[in-house]
Amino acid sequence: MSVTEMFGYIQGFLDADQETREDIRKVVQILEQTAREILTVLQSVHQPSGFKEIPNKCAKARELFCTVRTHIADLKTKFPMEQYYRFHEHWRFVLQRSVFLAAFVVYLESEALVTREEVAKILGIEVVRERGFHLDVEDYLAGVLIMASELSRLAVNSVTAGDYNRPLRISNFINELDSGFRLLNLKNDPLRKRYDGLKYDVKKIEEVVYDLSIRGLAKESESGGGK
Amino acid sequence: MSVTEMFGYIQGFLDADQETREDIRKVVQILEQTAREILTVLQSVHQPSGFKEIPNKCAKARELFCTVRTHIADLKTKFPMEQYYRFHEHWRFVLQRSVFLAAFVVYLESEALVTREEVAKILGIEVVRERGFHLDVEDYLAGVLIMASELSRLAVNSVTAGDYNRPLRISNFINELDSGFRLLNLKNDPLRKRYDGLKYDVKKIEEVVYDLSIRGLAKESESGGGK
Amino acid sequence: MSVTEMFGYIQGFLDADQETREDIRKVVQILEQTAREILTVLQSVHQPSGFKEIPNKCAKARELFCTVRTHIADLKTKFPMEQYYRFHEHWRFVLQRSVFLAAFVVYLESEALVTREEVAKILGIEVVRERGFHLDVEDYLAGVLIMASELSRLAVNSVTAGDYNRPLRISNFINELDSGFRLLNLKNDPLRKRYDGLKYDVKKIEEVVYDLSIRGLAKESESGGGK
Amino acid sequence: MSVTEMFGYIQGFLDADQETREDIRKVVQILEQTAREILTVLQSVHQPSGFKEIPNKCAKARELFCTVRTHIADLKTKFPMEQYYRFHEHWRFVLQRSVFLAAFVVYLESEALVTREEVAKILGIEVVRERGFHLDVEDYLAGVLIMASELSRLAVNSVTAGDYNRPLRISNFINELDSGFRLLNLKNDPLRKRYDGLKYDVKKIEEVVYDLSIRGLAKESESGGGK
Amino acid sequence: MSVTEMFGYIQGFLDADQETREDIRKVVQILEQTAREILTVLQSVHQPSGFKEIPNKCAKARELFCTVRTHIADLKTKFPMEQYYRFHEHWRFVLQRSVFLAAFVVYLESEALVTREEVAKILGIEVVRERGFHLDVEDYLAGVLIMASELSRLAVNSVTAGDYNRPLRISNFINELDSGFRLLNLKNDPLRKRYDGLKYDVKKIEEVVYDLSIRGLAKESESGGGK
Amino acid sequence: MSVTEMFGYIQGFLDADQETREDIRKVVQILEQTAREILTVLQSVHQPSGFKEIPNKCAKARELFCTVRTHIADLKTKFPMEQYYRFHEHWRFVLQRSVFLAAFVVYLESEALVTREEVAKILGIEVVRERGFHLDVEDYLAGVLIMASELSRLAVNSVTAGDYNRPLRISNFINELDSGFRLLNLKNDPLRKRYDGLKYDVKKIEEVVYDLSIRGLAKESESGGGK
Amino acid sequence: TDAAQDESANTCSPVMAAFKVFQQELDVKHDKYERLVKLSRDITIESKRTIFLLHRVTSVPDTTEILKEADTKLDGVRQKIGQIAEELRGEDIYQFHRAYTPGIQEYVEAVSFLHYIRQRSLISLEEINARLVFMRSEKDVAESAGAQVLTFQVTPSDYLLGVADLTGELMRMCISSVGNGDIDTPFQLSQFLRQIHDGFSYIGNTGPYEVSKKLHTLRQSLGKVEDACYTLRVRGSEIPKHMLADVFSSRTALIDPEEGVV
Amino acid sequence: TDAAQDESANTCSPVMAAFKVFQQELDVKHDKYERLVKLSRDITIESKRTIFLLHRVTSVPDTTEILKEADTKLDGVRQKIGQIAEELRGEDIYQFHRAYTPGIQEYVEAVSFLHYIRQRSLISLEEINARLVFMRSEKDVAESAGAQVLTFQVTPSDYLLGVADLTGELMRMCISSVGNGDIDTPFQLSQFLRQIHDGFSYIGNTGPYEVSKKLHTLRQSLGKVEDACYTLRVRGSEIPKHMLADVFSSRTALIDPEEGVV
Ligand SMILES: [Mn+2]
Ligand SMILES: [Mn+2]
Structure with missing residues (x-):
């Protein structure tokens, strides 16, 4: 040839x-x-x-x-x-x-x-x-993390819309997610970077719950809320 | 779960x-x-x-x-x-x-x-x-291009070693290789970049042959050399 | 050789x-x-x-x-x-x-x-x-700074949990820490960068204390608080 | 030579x-x-x-x-x-x-x-x-902007210290500063970036004033002020 | 004001x-x-x-x-x-x-x-x-180095024009320049990089002189020079 | 809308x-x-x-x-x-x-x-x-500059092929081209960059002509050469 | 061949003659390009000034004066755009697009900002272009009778990029409004910004590259506005009452927080 | 707790007391670091000067003078290295390695350059380290009797990095040699450089990261030296004869090009 x-x-x-x-x-x-x-x-x-x-x-x-x-x-x-x-x-x-x-x-x-x-x-x-x-597992996890960030936005907007209950439920959900991720041994890859962002979502949502609590707005959810 | x-x-x-x-x-x-x-x-x-x-x-x-x-x-x-x-x-x-x-x-x-x-x-x-x-084809081609650059070095060192014949043969070989690559429709990928380097190898070897020619050192290979 | x-x-x-x-x-x-x-x-x-x-x-x-x-x-x-x-x-x-x-x-x-x-x-x-x-001193100090940031989060969550006393104590603690760090002659190294983050923790905690103060919630801690 | x-x-x-x-x-x-x-x-x-x-x-x-x-x-x-x-x-x-x-x-x-x-x-x-x-003008302005951010912190801490009057005065001062900066035609340089931060200082201080207003604390302090 | x-x-x-x-x-x-x-x-x-x-x-x-x-x-x-x-x-x-x-x-x-x-x-x-x-000294030196490279070109073209004398004079001049630069303690700045190019100019000119020497053209020009 | x-x-x-x-x-x-x-x-x-x-x-x-x-x-x-x-x-x-x-x-x-x-x-x-x-003029000029670089290669290969006449003609042609380009007021655009490459082509061809001159090979072309 | 080397002879060679033509052509083009860059820069500066001016509406009781001044400023800008149109007469506008696109985008930003403040809606591309129709000056008309009207068309891309930047200004306006105790504006702004955000995410990466680059900033701006509304809502939820120490005992008496906002 | 806020009281709090200790410790460390950086910078400058000096050997007939001067300069450098060793006494040398590594690498470059010029061989790590043994001064000895000898150990990495840079100097030396009509040196250098190049490619990416970064430059240097030898060979192949116009007729009489070089 x-x-x-x-x-x-x-x-x-x-x-x-x-x-x-x-x-x-x-x-x-x-x-x-x-x-x-x-x-x-x-x-x-x-x-x-x-x-x-x-x-x-x-x-x-x-x-x-x-x-x-x-x-x-x-x-x-x-x-x-x-x-x-x-x-x-x-x-x-x-x-x-x-x-x-x-x-x-x-x-x-x-x-x-x-x-x-x-x-x-x-x-x-x-x-x-x-x-x-x-x-792929990685792609599944990446998608879940994008949602976490969307949920922190939802928590904020729930309050604006007058729903003081939802942020507490979101907070619980995100905390559970965070614990889940903490079980994982992530490499130094894009997923890891995305996961680092989760901390900010957790914090953000906690501050929403805080704002509701200090004004006594969170209490009412305790009776009605939860899953 | x-x-x-x-x-x-x-x-x-x-x-x-x-x-x-x-x-x-x-x-x-x-x-x-x-x-x-x-x-x-x-x-x-x-x-x-x-x-x-x-x-x-x-x-x-x-x-x-x-x-x-x-x-x-x-x-x-x-x-x-x-x-x-x-x-x-x-x-x-x-x-x-x-x-x-x-x-x-x-x-x-x-x-x-x-x-x-x-x-x-x-x-x-x-x-x-x-x-x-x-x-993979791409990996094969990449390897061949690395060799091309090694051959341009070899052409230079052949002259230093007193072998005035080899550079001409290398020149022919590289030219053929260059024509072959010109048939390919390369994307803008690492391979393309590597291929762009081939031009320099071609030119380098041509200059070696030139140096031999102008000094009349290339002639002797015409009789003995070639494949 | x-x-x-x-x-x-x-x-x-x-x-x-x-x-x-x-x-x-x-x-x-x-x-x-x-x-x-x-x-x-x-x-x-x-x-x-x-x-x-x-x-x-x-x-x-x-x-x-x-x-x-x-x-x-x-x-x-x-x-x-x-x-x-x-x-x-x-x-x-x-x-x-x-x-x-x-x-x-x-x-x-x-x-x-x-x-x-x-x-x-x-x-x-x-x-x-x-x-x-x-x-290493630097590693010790870096670890302490990570804790400072965790404490600002804790101050927020304390309020959520109904503990209005803890943020004031955290605030005092962090302020003392801040004064300590200001004694140090940090070079432009990672520790310095981390220390720059302490400002935000201090500020965040001050805002929590502010929120409690303006609502008169900080008062009660004055009597009951301390260790 | x-x-x-x-x-x-x-x-x-x-x-x-x-x-x-x-x-x-x-x-x-x-x-x-x-x-x-x-x-x-x-x-x-x-x-x-x-x-x-x-x-x-x-x-x-x-x-x-x-x-x-x-x-x-x-x-x-x-x-x-x-x-x-x-x-x-x-x-x-x-x-x-x-x-x-x-x-x-x-x-x-x-x-x-x-x-x-x-x-x-x-x-x-x-x-x-x-x-x-x-x-240099730019250096002067940069220094002034750093102070603005320090003043927003001071407004928060004034309230904690029971001085309900100071935040209003800071608010007026910062607003005047903001109007001043609005007169400038800043290029997209470090100074512009710093100036963008001023809005958040203004906002933070206004929130403090708002908090005081809805509680009638802003008025009260106008006459007496301080603890 | x-x-x-x-x-x-x-x-x-x-x-x-x-x-x-x-x-x-x-x-x-x-x-x-x-x-x-x-x-x-x-x-x-x-x-x-x-x-x-x-x-x-x-x-x-x-x-x-x-x-x-x-x-x-x-x-x-x-x-x-x-x-x-x-x-x-x-x-x-x-x-x-x-x-x-x-x-x-x-x-x-x-x-x-x-x-x-x-x-x-x-x-x-x-x-x-x-x-x-x-x-500035640096700007002066940079300009001088640009000239050095122009002179190496001039040496080549002198030969083409039949002036076998000029390359030797250029060679002496460039060598002196090179010695001068060797006295300098250049930092790793643009000037140093430019200076590194001087060696190639020196080499090129020396090659011209060498070419003239082995043909006895350098001598001849010493006495008569020019065409 | x-x-x-x-x-x-x-x-x-x-x-x-x-x-x-x-x-x-x-x-x-x-x-x-x-x-x-x-x-x-x-x-x-x-x-x-x-x-x-x-x-x-x-x-x-x-x-x-x-x-x-x-x-x-x-x-x-x-x-x-x-x-x-x-x-x-x-x-x-x-x-x-x-x-x-x-x-x-x-x-x-x-x-x-x-x-x-x-x-x-x-x-x-x-x-x-x-x-x-x-x-476009610019595209026309860019194409011409690519050719200039091809001609410097041709000059080299002409010598290899034993045509000692062509390099001199190419040299004249390229010099004229260079003068033409020097008339232009090029901005800091891609064309300018390409034009900067012309210098190297000019130099390369000058060296080929030099090589021919010093060996007396350029002489014969003077009689036979030209168009 | 030696003659060709000679500089004086050179000047009459066909190559040199051709290059003199090229020189001419390139210079004409570069000069036009430079003039357009200059116009664009002027437009940018004046549009930015208008935007700065418009931000004052959040801090004054009567905005008529400001809006009038902004109109005047933008009239000046439109005149400059008229000059661009003049320069582009008979040209392929895309040849010089890069020269004036920054200015046009900034103008779109300014004019859509003014429009929003007045109408609380998004100005359309047609509305923008409708105001970029220019009558030629007497002198020009004399030269070539006929077409008296000159138009300038903002491209959809420039429109998009201007609107993307508008969101940054809207965010700033929202923050200032909060700072000035205006309660309505932030909520309106968040609604509007969300619509624009949704619009951009609908377009996604099918638009020009620069749009995708601005999406991140847009998302940040939206976040800041949503946060501001949130803050207003939670702060507005508190009863205007002296000393809230007893708020927890009367918690059940909390009024509907929805009302606190209005 | 309020007392803790008071600045005067603050100073006696355990936290403040602890931080004062940290301040002390950090300052001591930083100061040592700075001193080492300063020493390293001095070593770098003096080593670079030595290298510059050594490049003169290609242009003078008698190199003795230059080599002697280089020896003296490097003695000074070694004294500085002795000061580093003094600073590092009892320390974990790797703690401050980053402070003085540039200087040491430059020293390795200089000393191996001098060695090459004298011996035409690669200096070994042992040979380098053997010259970095220092006697303590009288005063110090008085303080703590016993260990009178202080050593400094160049790490293999620093050695490698210094040798990698040496190749650049060897290339420059080769180019200058050609420039000065020295025929032997370039060929020797190309041989030597090729050995070093092969050594480095044998190590490949298993060495420190910085070495891999320098491989490209090393390869370029080798290329330049090989090109230079090539040029010498082809130019040397021509008969030293007046007017070569007739070279093509007598082509068959060409002497063995191998001889042209010697
Ligand atoms: Mn803008
Ligand atoms: Mn070096």
Whole structure:
């Protein structure tokens, strides 16, 4: 085989790879669009008026997750499954965002932490790597941490909307999450950095609860509140 | 499952992952050591005295490649094959160096470009992804480009060692390589950057040939030299 | 000695060094795990329910410090003692965290600043460098500053828990600490940076005291307060 | 002059420059030490007990400014005056801190904004560049902004100390300062960034005033004030 | 003076500064234009035909330096002299270029190193800082180093033009310059980096001299020189 | 129009814009491929054997420019012509490469500098902006500078191929080009940077001419040379 | 060939002749570019001044005066934009876009800030562009009869970037309002800012690169405004009563906190 | 608790008492550190001067004078290193290592440069350390009898880093040698530099981080030296003959280029 032939042959490989990436990028772009739509739906819970409509908004988000599942199903067809990690970077960002959105919906619905299994189901993917397109632990955790930061914002806005009860429940939830993360032995990676942000969320929420307590606004929740 | 239980469970995953990486790192470290030893052997060809010993040195390098194969065989056992790309970054560097070394040996022996198949054989790995631990096209090309830069050094030192013939042969070889690369549609990635360096190697070698020509030293090679 | 021999000789040094560092890293990792466990125990004091259990939690933390001592004893065997500062960076972080934890326990128990001697005893190390694995002044001070920031959080949560007395005592304590630090001639080093953060803790606690004062809640503590 | 002579002569210049910088650094270090001492004296005004002692503390600070003047006088001897900007960075930081301290003393004494002329006098330097070691406008403004932030802290602590009158006076003062800064057309430089912080000081003080108002404490203090 | 008045007054200062910089930039731009014109005149000495015209070209360059002096005189009016270092960066580049041009003219005329005094005179500036707009040692040296590199080019082109004598004279000159620089204790600054380039100029010129020597052309020119 | 409507409206613009850019990118990629093919054809002139085939190669390149014209014609249809500069960045790189290739062909054919009009004709575009897809002066000049660097390489390889005449002609050509560029008032833009590289090309060619001169090889060209 | 070396001869060579044309062309272009940069800088300064001026509305009882002054200032700015339009007549506007985009963005920021203060709504791109229609001066008209009207079109990107910066000013306004005891404005602002924030997160990374860069600052601004509203709410929840020492005994008598705010 | 606030009272609180001890300890440490930095800076300057001086050997016929002067200079440097050793007596040397490592590296560079010029070989770590043994001055001995000898140990890392920098000086020396018509030195240097280069590539990334950073410069230096030797070889290959115009006709008569070099 001459050098020219060999390089011609190699070009074939490179073209195929580039095409795959192009295909993946397109689906991912659409996926991001859908994720942004879900976000827009859920962001309305921060509005004073939005608090009563939470169930409504969650239902609407649930519908949009159907579209997410369709797009992810499409994504799976774009590359051989054993090369998941070869192209991981392409969808990592949107996958973490989707986990966040799923976790946020579940929290709003039930005030509970979504499990990895649940997220996987909502997104139409696998938990176990061997079974196919799956959800990496790191990506699951990253999504959960994004939600934590959204919850600290929610705690603030709850008070503004006159709901003095919710921040206490959020505080308990976040504290539990924090304890959970403290069990983990995180490397010095992006996840670790994100986790460092959790401390600020915890503190922020504690200060909200403090503000309510010192004004005697937190008491009433003690009777009615809790899970 | 409580949050604590879930995080305990997750910790299992993270530990396993970290352990795998630790194992890989260790083997890679040994591999790098061996690669450095081969390099030391081959670098002696730049010595004026080293030119006659090229066959000798190549033989010695060939022996050391046995060790490389053993280490890579060991590396393969450290992770499930379908996760090649998950850990790719760990061995990418040493793999490209090994390709370079293999390509250099083959060039010194036969003044020909090593094929991807040959490299794979020398390193004891696969060409086709599906068959197992394989050699990515990009890594193969990167290794070849490292060799190109070593050859421009060799051209210079050949002259110093009084071998006015070799630079012309290297020049032809590098030109052919350059034409080959020009067939490729490289993205704006590290490989592209490396390829941009090839231009300098081409120019450098052309200047060596020029220096020989203007002094009439290149002529004698025309009769004896060439392949 | 030839150049090659010389480099071989140096390589020996480097290998030994790397091995030592590997050993140290392993022990340090376990130490960090234990430190995280102690933190989890102590974190519960921020919970409204946790306030009554402070003595309890302190006792439990004290127990875990036994494990810390064991690990540090192990660490000491990994390198020659007079080379403490050669490897300092490896355990510096966890050592400062441990000082923080010890200082926090002591504060919770007695509302006093732990002395360097006490910390050293709790961690099973020396104060004087000549005696063995010791506690640097800088590391001691860094640990104390981490505690200061934890105390500002505690002041906030005390109010939530209905303890209006504690913030004033914390305020006095922190102010004394601040005066102490102002005596020091800190260079532009990490400690200086950390100390700059103390200002925010002081301010935060002052605001808590302010909130109590303006509501007349600080009064009652004047009579009942103190140790 | 031979080339050698000329270069010997030039070397003299280069050495002198390095020596000058070394000299400046030394004096600046001592100046920083004195500035820290003044700060320690003034810090006590934030203590409940410190309020009565303000005149006392100011007097003590005034004394220490003598030392500042001595050091600055010393600094002036270290370099030719027309090279002020060549070495500006060396003393910029401490100069701004000194302006802050002077402005704070003047405010505590008379509740007025120190003018640039007054600061210059307190520090023993010039206002007009042509006259000698002078105070740049930017450095003056930076010092004033540091004081603003100190005043917001003072407003909070006044309430704790039972002085409900002072926050209103501080509020008026800061508002006037804010209006002043609004007249300036600041570039996007460090000063602008510092100025952005002023809004938060204004806000914090207004919150204190608000807290006092809704409790009718602001009125009461207008007539009687103090405890 | 009210706060408002004071701040209005301060704004004046800030505006003036920006205007000064704008003014300086404009003059510097024109100065660069003139410097480029001088360069074009002097470039022709590298042409075979240009060698006879050296005196001519130098005279023309000397004329253009009048314009340089006019512009620099204009530049001086744009800011108070004692703020030289405040705006130094604005004209540093063009000043070094001008020194180079002056040094080159002087070398071409007399084959001697221009002194700092002479350059200052040619550019219409001062040597002594206290006297006004002056020439920093570093800027003088930088300009001289640019000339050295131009001379290595001139040595090469002299041979092409058949002047075998000039390279030897250049060689002596550059060697003397190199010895001079060796006397200096340069810090690791831009000047040091530039100086490192001098060695290559020395080497290049020596290679030319070597080429002439082995052909006996250097000798021949010693007696007769020129074509 | 509500905020949401407004953002929807803007989103429309953005989507259209992105689509246009996607279309342009595709055509540009094909154009780059063709440009690379022309380059490969022209590269052979650097080979010793290639010198006789210059006319041949030029003809072949001329043919390939037909394809270039077709692709550019296609490119023109992808966006409204009056928005040329909106998308300029997309084709700027390949356009400059194409200018270089056209200029190189013209130089090889006639040893003359291609005019902007000629390039435009070869590429099937306009010179005047108002007429349609046109060639910017800057892009024309950038292409010419790339050629200059290719010519310095050609000068070197001419000598290797035994053509001692060509380097002198190239030297004259490049010198004229250099004078031309010195007329321009380049800002601190990419073109300026590229122009700075011209100095090295000039120098390299001067050294080749020097090498020929000192060996008396330049002489023979004086009689036979010229166009 | 030697003749070509000669400088005097050089000047009449075709290459030199061509380069003289290039010199001309480049200088004309650079000069125009510089003039546009200058105009843009003036626009930026004047718009920034307008914004500074507008921030005074939070601290005065009657805002008419300020708004009038802002109108006048912005009229001046629009005149400058008219000069840009004049410069761009017959040009490909995108060729010089980088020269004047900072000024235009700052103008969008200023004009949308004024609009918000007056109307409490987001000015639309059309509304902005509608005010950038200029009549040519007599002199110009004389030269070339016909088209008397000159328009300037703000691009959607510049509009977006201006609005992104507006959020920073809105945040500052909110903080100042709190500082000045204005209760309504912060709540209105938080609502409005949230809408803009949602708008930007809807656009996400499909917009120009600079927008994505500003998203972080926008999110921070929103956070600050939400915090301010929160503070107002919790502080407003307290009864205006002397000495609250006994607040805990009368806790049940707390009035509906919703009322405390109005 | 109020008493604790009082500044005068404060001074006798246990916290303040403890911090005064810390102040003492920190100041002592900082002062020592500063003194070491100062010593290191002096060592650096004097070592650099020695290196500058040594570069003169390429341009003078007799090097004895220069080498003697370099010896004297380095004796002064060693005295300074003795002062460092004095400061470090009884200390954990690694605690202050960062303060004096730049100076020591520069000393290694200077002393190994001098050694190379004399012996044309690489000085070993032992040889360096053997010269860093100091006798204590009378006065000190009087204070504490016994240990009269004080040693300073250069660490392998500092040795490596110094040698890495040495290669830069060797490259400069090579270039200057070529410049001064010295033919032998460049070839010797290229041989030596190649050995060091091979040594460093054998160590690879197992050494300290700073070494890996210097590898690139080292490789460049080697390239420059190899280029210089190459140039010498090709230029040396030409017959020293007047007017080479006829060289191509007598090409076959070319003498063995190997001889041209000697
Ligand atoms: Mn703004
Ligand atoms: Mn050095």
